[in-house]
Amino acid sequence: MKTTLFITGMLLSVVTSFAQEIPEAQVPASVVAAFKKDFPQATETKWEKKADAHSVKFKVNGVEHKGWLDSNGKMVKHKVDIKESELPAAVTTTLKKEYSNFKVSGVYKMLEGNVTTYEMDLKNDQEKWEAVFAEDGKLVKKKQKDKSGKDKPAKDKDKSAKAKKVS
Known part of the structure; x- marks a missing residue:
């Protein structure tokens, strides 16, 4: 005790x-x-x-x-x-193409030095991800979350999110 x-x-x-x-x-x-x-x-x-x-x-x-x-x-x-509607066209295109089965929420624009990124939560019935995209729409980083919102151990292959592990 x-x-x-x-x-x-x-x-x-x-x-x-x-x-x-x-x-x-x-x-x-x-x-x-x-x-x-x-x-x-x-x-x-x-x-x-x-x-x-x-x-x-x-x-x-x-x-x-x-x-x-x-x-x-x-x-x-x-x-x-920011609102989802304020995302750059390239990010919106990637979301529609690669994450069409996910709902987008908690969208932020992050400025660090001369680099701008866009952070958001992606969620569907089975999964929740925290994702970061560059202005050109490329995935910079992603982290899977459990149902309570805590980090989940990363998996090497994720077929349902169609996202590659990015360092």
Whole structure:
């Protein structure tokens, strides 16, 4: 019993030490200033401290965003909720051709450096996948999920999803 309590306590302390919501006043002024310059219309901002960087969740015109900023306030990664109808034509074509038997949900546009990708969940009656596509419609990465949404061990061959394992 003591071992279980100890392990539980350690896990909780590790999880809470990686990301902690903090008030904006505790975020370095240079980081906040850079963020506000790039997103002056941001509302509902919530800051977190992560290792040597900060992340911020916010809304712009009701659309949810999440950004990761380095210690100088440079946005190194930016995730924005989008509608399926906002996907590039090449991604839509791939979805229609290769994943026509899947429902698309949870669509995000991810900007990291000069690279833009599109993340989404693909689900049908038998399977659930988390997939990432490049702007040209090519599958970049996929992860199978179980019914509860947790990662499932990868399979080498997946005939029903018609997707190749991409590194």
